[in-house]
Amino acid sequence: MFKIFEDGLRPVYWQNDQLHLIDQRKLPNEETVIILEKAPDVAVAIKNMVVRGAPAIGITAAYGVVLAARAAYAASPDHWQTVIETEMQQLAEARPTAVNLAWALERMKACFSKITGNPVSILLEEAKRIHQEDIDANHRMGDLGAALLPSNCRVLTHCNAGALATGGYGTALGVIRSAYAAGKINQVYADETRPWLQGARLTAYELLQDNIPVTLLADSAAAALMQQKRVDWIIVGSDRITANGDVANKIGTYNLAVLARQHGIKLMVVAPISTVDMNLADGSQIVIEERATDEVLTIGGDRIAPSGAKAWNPSFDVTPASFVDVIVTEKGVVEKPTREGLAELLSL
Amino acid sequence: MFKIFEDGLRPVYWQNDQLHLIDQRKLPNEETVIILEKAPDVAVAIKNMVVRGAPAIGITAAYGVVLAARAAYAASPDHWQTVIETEMQQLAEARPTAVNLAWALERMKACFSKITGNPVSILLEEAKRIHQEDIDANHRMGDLGAALLPSNCRVLTHCNAGALATGGYGTALGVIRSAYAAGKINQVYADETRPWLQGARLTAYELLQDNIPVTLLADSAAAALMQQKRVDWIIVGSDRITANGDVANKIGTYNLAVLARQHGIKLMVVAPISTVDMNLADGSQIVIEERATDEVLTIGGDRIAPSGAKAWNPSFDVTPASFVDVIVTEKGVVEKPTREGLAELLSL
Numbered sequence: 001m002f003k004i005f006e007d008g009l010r011p012v013y014w015q016n017d018q019l020h021l022i023d024q025r026k027l028p029n030e031e032t033v034i035i036l037e038k039a040p041d042v043a044v045a046i047k048n049m050v051v052r053g054a055p056a057i058g059i060t061a062a063y064g065v066v067l068a069a070r071a072a073y074a075a076s077p078d079h080w081q082t083v084i085e086t087e088m089q090q091l092a093e094a095r096p097t098a099v100n101l102a103w104a105l106e107r108m109k110a111c112f113s114k115i116t117g118n119p120v121s122i123l124l125e126e127a128k129r130i131h132q133e134d135i136d137a138n139h140r141m142g143d144l145g146a147a148l149l150p151s152n153c154r155v156l157t158h159c160n161a162g163a164l165a166t167g168g169y170g171t172a173l174g175v176i177r178s179a180y181a182a183g184k185i186n187q188v189y190a191d192e193t194r195p196w197l198q199g200a201r202l203t204a205y206e207l208l209q210d211n212i213p214v215t216l217l218a219d220s221a222a223a224a225l226m227q228q229k230r231v232d233w234i235i236v237g238s239d240r241i242t243a244n245g246d247v248a249n250k251i252g253t254y255n256l257a258v259l260a261r262q263h264g265i266k267l268m269v270v271a272p273i274s275t276v277d278m279n280l281a282d283g284s285q286i287v288i289e290e291r292a293t294d295e296v297l298t299i300g301g302d303r304i305a306p307s308g309a310k311a312w313n314p315s316f317d318v319t320p321a322s323f324v325d326v327i328v329t330e331k332g333v334v335e336k337p338t339r340e341g342l343a344e345l346l347s348l
Numbered sequence: 349m350f351k352i353f354e355d356g357l358r359p360v361y362w363q364n365d366q367l368h369l370i371d372q373r374k375l376p377n378e379e380t381v382i383i384l385e386k387a388p389d390v391a392v393a394i395k396n397m398v399v400r401g402a403p404a405i406g407i408t409a410a411y412g413v414v415l416a417a418r419a420a421y422a423a424s425p426d427h428w429q430t431v432i433e434t435e436m437q438q439l440a441e442a443r444p445t446a447v448n449l450a451w452a453l454e455r456m457k458a459c460f461s462k463i464t465g466n467p468v469s470i471l472l473e474e475a476k477r478i479h480q481e482d483i484d485a486n487h488r489m490g491d492l493g494a495a496l497l498p499s500n501c502r503v504l505t506h507c508n509a510g511a512l513a514t515g516g517y518g519t520a521l522g523v524i525r526s527a528y529a530a531g532k533i534n535q536v537y538a539d540e541t542r543p544w545l546q547g548a549r550l551t552a553y554e555l556l557q558d559n560i561p562v563t564l565l566a567d568s569a570a571a572a573l574m575q576q577k578r579v580d581w582i583i584v585g586s587d588r589i590t591a592n593g594d595v596a597n598k599i600g601t602y603n604l605a606v607l608a609r610q611h612g613i614k615l616m617v618v619a620p621i622s623t624v625d626m627n628l629a630d631g632s633q634i635v636i637e638e639r640a641t642d643e644v645l646t647i648g649g650d651r652i653a654p655s656g657a658k659a660w661n662p663s664f665d666v667t668p669a670s671f672v673d674v675i676v677t678e679k680g681v682v683e684k685p686t687r688e689g690l691a692e693l694l695s696l
Contacts, residue, residue, distance in 0.1 A: 192652075193568075194568065200657070214658070216658070216659040218567070218644060220539070220541075252571070255572075299648065305549065310563045311565065312569065
């Protein structure tokens with residue numbers, strides 16, 4: 001069993017000089033933790049989705065740098081900043097789509113020049129700072145996003161953009177938590193989110209831990225839900241937002257965006273400012289990870305499709321900015337996002 | 349193992365005075381057949397989805413009437429037409445959304461007045477006629493639908509509207525079979541179709557049996573597929589078409605219809621004329637079956653969601669006629685369906 005903090009779940013935490021990761025592949029049926037001491041194992045854990053969710057991946061990689069530095073310094077106290085490069089690269093390449101991973105590694109690397117002697121304590125302090133800042137940002141986004149919702153609101157979320165996807169509290173689920181606490185939410189729907197079932201396994205799990213009732217649905221039933229006027233807002237997270245406001249997020253997000261627009265339903269994207277990648281002009285430049293076809297062809301190790309069947313398994317899709325009603329960050333909100341709106345926010 | 353006919357799979361067939369149903373709950377991992385001799389067992393098999401697909405349900409119910417008549421005649425040779433009513437009602441109530449079930453029962457009942465003595469042979473003849481007519485209709489629809497497709501066509505289908513959903517050959521998959529045989533199809537995509545996974549389990553199974561390559565995808569990935577311009581036509585079946593051309597079909601069909609319209613992709617609905625229900629003015633009058641929430645909360649008997657999670661599990665949705673580019677029946681096609689267009693077709 002993993003540790004539950006005063007403010008709820010944290011998918012990643014540092015304890016006894018070791019990195020602890022909730023094994024999200026096993027939830028909700030098994031509540032287990034994986035303990036890591038080497039950076040290459042952290043890269044593998046990210047790749048295999050022991051931990052997932054753009055902000056959580058970034059934080060995990062930051063702690064991974066601490067482990068890498070510890071090993072590099074032990075091996076070569078004078079040249080650890082060179083020795084560490086291989087493992088930094090392994091962390092960077094663990095998953096391609098979320099920008100937060102590269103962002104966190106850059107931020108850790110920026111400390112290197114200040115370090116003399118053993119780098120571990122300084123880097124651990126920085127990783128913990130990144131982690132705490134994320135949690136604080138989520139609470140701030142929760143307040144900002146909740147303020148945008150009407151009373152008696154019915155919301156639908158996709159995938160898991162919750163405590164388990166972040167340092168804690170969550171982005172999209174942070175808004176839902178804050179709005180629920182404020183008495184503004186009547187009903188929370190969650191897409192089950194195939195193929196990995198983050199909605200059924202993770203979002204339902206953490207909302208029920210907080211005593212927030214949740215109703216799951218097959219992803220493709222969202223259209224009927226909207227047609228029947230049973231939802232007011234779609235609230236999702238993001239793995240990368242480009243300079244013009246295009247949003248990469250879990251496969252199926254673009255599907256919801258098209259449906260929402262057709263039915264006059266609002267779409268809110270909630271993500272820390274570190275998700276905004278001003279280096280990419282638009283969504284066409286985002287590298288979309290395609291994962292193993294077995295994620296579609298099997299469930300829980302059991303084959304569901306006949307042998308010989310192929311599958312297409314993109315892990316993310318890109319929602320054009322024109323479909324997004326509002327982006328919520330800890331620095332503020334941008335309605336009808338544009339390059340100018342995002343640039344202004346970043347300059348604050 | 350079940351019988352494979354010269355022209356392929358048939359989900360239902362009569363052999364040795366018994367009704368044989370391929371157990372579609374077990375495919376593709378187990379190729380088993382269930383043998384039934386009593387009509388109430390047929391009703392249960394329909395309810396539990398041993399057999400599914402609107403035309404296949406109708407055909408199965410027709411054979412069910414033969415079993416009911418055999419029992420009723422054995423119990424009361426003079427009053428079998430009264431005695432049979434209870435079991436006829438059980439068959440009628442097995443599932444609510446597909447009109448073909450009621451249609452087949454009505455057609456069987458229309459024979460009753462002509463019968464003197466033992467009704468079994470006359471009713472069996474009628475059930476076999478309904479079955480053969482369905483297969484013939486599917487081949488005709490296959491030709492008509494294929495003619496509408498351009499060459500080098502990339503198609504996406506949802507659920508299973510194939511041999512397994514009909515008497516044989518299939519409706520939507522009949523069109524895909526005919527078009528593939530004519531060399532017009534470059535690529536077949538199939539939605540896995542949660543929660544019951546008809547696409548992954550059944551559509552992939554029967555297409556691969558015919559050596560037609562198929563690529564599966566998570567239902568919500570269809571939007572990204574269309575955004576990337578990788579599909580030209582959506583081809584689906586239907587469980588009920590109302591007088592104005594609204595189409596009830598497997599949950600997720602309306603989702604595809606909205607996406608298709610957004611991306612300039614065509615939507616073809618393929619269904620025998622018996623699917624058209626002129627008694628219902630529009631889709632708002634269709635009874636949509638909601639099935640057990642365990643279909644969403646568990647997979648293969650294994651729980652995927654935490655206990656306490658609720659689910660919404662409508663089995664069908666309604667696509668407004670305005671989203672349908674063409675309805676293909678064995679009597680001909682109706683483009684941009686309207687009440688007038690459908691009435692004209694029915695009068696042929």
